[in-house]
Amino acid sequence: MIDVLLIVIGVYFAIGVVFAVVVAAGPIKSFDSVVADSPLRFRFIATPGMAALWPIMAGKLVGAKNTSREP
Amino acid sequence: MSNRYVLVQWNRHKKIYDIVTLAGMVLFLTVYVGAGMIRHQSPSEISPPILLMRGFGVLSIVMLHIILSIGPLARIDERFSPLLYNRRHLGVMFFFAAFLHGFLVVGFYGGFGSVNPLSAILNSSGGGVPYELLGFMALIIFFVMAATSHDFWLANLGHRFWKAMHMCVYAAYTLVVLHVAFGAMQDKQGAVTPALLALGVVWLGGLHITAGLKQRKADVAVAEADAGWIDVCEVSEIPTSRARVVRQAGHEAIAVVNNEGTITAMSNVCAHQGGPLGEGQVIDGCLTCPWHGYQYDPATGCSPPPYTERVRTYEIRVEGGRVLLNPEPRGG
Numbered sequence: 001m002i003d004v005l006l007i008v009i010g011v012y013f014a015i016g017v018v019f020a021v022v023v024a025a026g027p028i029k030s031f032d033s034v035v036a037d038s039p040l041r042f043r044f045i046a047t048p049g050m051a052a053l054w055p056i057m058a059g060k061l062v063g064a065k066n067t068s069r070e071p
Numbered sequence: 072m073s074n075r076y077v078l079v080q081w082n083r084h085k086k087i088y089d090i091v092t093l094a095g096m097v098l099f100l101t102v103y104v105g106a107g108m109i110r111h112q113s114p115s116e117i118s119p120p121i122l123l124m125r126g127f128g129v130l131s132i133v134m135l136h137i138i139l140s141i142g143p144l145a146r147i148d149e150r151f152s153p154l155l156y157n158r159r160h161l162g163v164m165f166f167f168a169a170f171l172h173g174f175l176v177v178g179f180y181g182g183f184g185s186v187n188p189l190s191a192i193l194n195s196s197g198g199g200v201p202y203e204l205l206g207f208m209a210l211i212i213f214f215v216m217a218a219t220s221h222d223f224w225l226a227n228l229g230h231r232f233w234k235a236m237h238m239c240v241y242a243a244y245t246l247v248v249l250h251v252a253f254g255a256m257q258d259k260q261g262a263v264t265p266a267l268l269a270l271g272v273v274w275l276g277g278l279h280i281t282a283g284l285k286q287r288k289a290d291v292a293v294a295e296a297d298a299g300w301i302d303v304c305e306v307s308e309i310p311t312s313r314a315r316v317v318r319q320a321g322h323e324a325i326a327v328v329n330n331e332g333t334i335t336a337m338s339n340v341c342a343h344q345g346g347p348l349g350e351g352q353v354i355d356g357c358l359t360c361p362w363h364g365y366q367y368d369p370a371t372g373c374s375p376p377p378y379t380e381r382v383r384t385y386e387i388r389v390e391g392g393r394v395l396l397n398p399e400p401r402g403g
């Protein structure tokens with residue numbers, strides 16, 4: 001039982017870490033215009049949170065893309 | 072009289088706060104491990120790494136109590152307000168202490184088996200209450216909170232969500248209390264740990280209730296005056312350079328400010344992280360948020376340049392020494 005939980009949590013965070021690294025490398029700028037001007041270490045600070053809340057942030061990223069395509 | 076909220080030395084202040092916190096943490100651990108080594112001499116020796124692991128556990132629960140005390144203490148007595156400043160760093164440092172506790176537990180108690188050490192630890196309660204799991208769940212909550220403490224998250228998750236998420240600290244606190252009640256206390260004899268834990272719970276509960284009662288008393292019992300205007304209080308009831316908070320169902324809380332005798336009103340909600348502006352004071356002509364020192368001109372609700380934050384303002388009328396407030400914000 002606990003092992004299943006651990007696997008689920010592990011998989012969740014593993015996806016999160018990949019997502020966070022990818023997002024920190026570029027797409028993070030589309031969340032927040034301030035980010036572009038911030039020092040690189042800020043992106044480092046944002047990655048743990050990205051890994052934890054990746055479903056929300058992924059949703060926002062998709063949402064942002066969709067709205068920006070509309071005229 | 073007070074330069075407690077001073078913004079100018081923001082960085083220096085933060086550094087001092089952090090250094091004092093870190094020094095306190097190191098001192099605590101040193102004393103804990105040192106005292107443990109003296110107390111547990113052979114044959115009942117406990118190795119220093121185990122003591123350190125426990126030390127981090129105790130340190131983190133102590134820090135958690137301090138963190139959770141600061142909010143209500145500042146409400147009860149303004150002299151505690153400076154502690155609010157930089158509470159976020161305190162929270163992140165607390166997380167690292169709790170993490171090191173969990174990490175050392177997994178390393179020392181789970182490290183020698185053949186299964187995955189974390190799984191070994193979390194499965195080790197053998198039919199009893201799985202207290203390690205409770206600690207683990209608390210740690211995950213603390214992780215999410217620490218990881219999202221930066222303003223970036225506040226801006227991107229929205230105030231409501233961020234605040235709701237950070238209220239989970241009370242759920243995590245409950246998990247920690249159960250973790251210690253069912254775990255550490257079962258393993259060891261003696262009434263000291265249970266007594267301290269109970270004391271902590273009663274202390275925090277008492278503080279929160281006291282602060283809530285005090286706030287209710289201070290908040291104006293709103294009496295509706297003519298045409299929707301609210302009769303707030305006598306002018307003399309708002310001390311100079313301070314504010315009084317008006318709460319009304321369905322409206323945001325409003326801070327009514329006395330700036331050298333001029334009464335104005337603005338939102339009670341700081342544009343930064345929603346801090347209670349009405350609990351701050353007027354410094355250099357600006358109402359200064361008690362949480363992180365953002366400032367607002369009481370007349371315009373704008374932060375002084377170069378800052379661009381702005382909160383809503385409200386109309387005020389003074390009639391016969393009484394302060395009347397229009398609860399509809401200016402400009403719609």
Ligand code: HEM
Nearest residue numbers: 125128129131132169173176203206207209210247255258
């Ligand atoms: C992965 C997460 C965690 C695990 C696996 C874990 C595991 C343990 C274990 C096995 C003990 C018993 C140690 C012993 O008897 O030698 C313990 C004690 C303790 N834990 Fe945790 N814990 C975790 C998280 C936390 C957190 C988040 C806190 C507090 C914020 C905490 C606070 C404590 C305290 C105060 C003790 C009692 C220490 C003592 O008096 O010896 N733990 N924990």
Ligand code: FES
Nearest residue numbers: 341343344346360
């Ligand atoms: S909430 Fe941060 S300064 Fe007001």
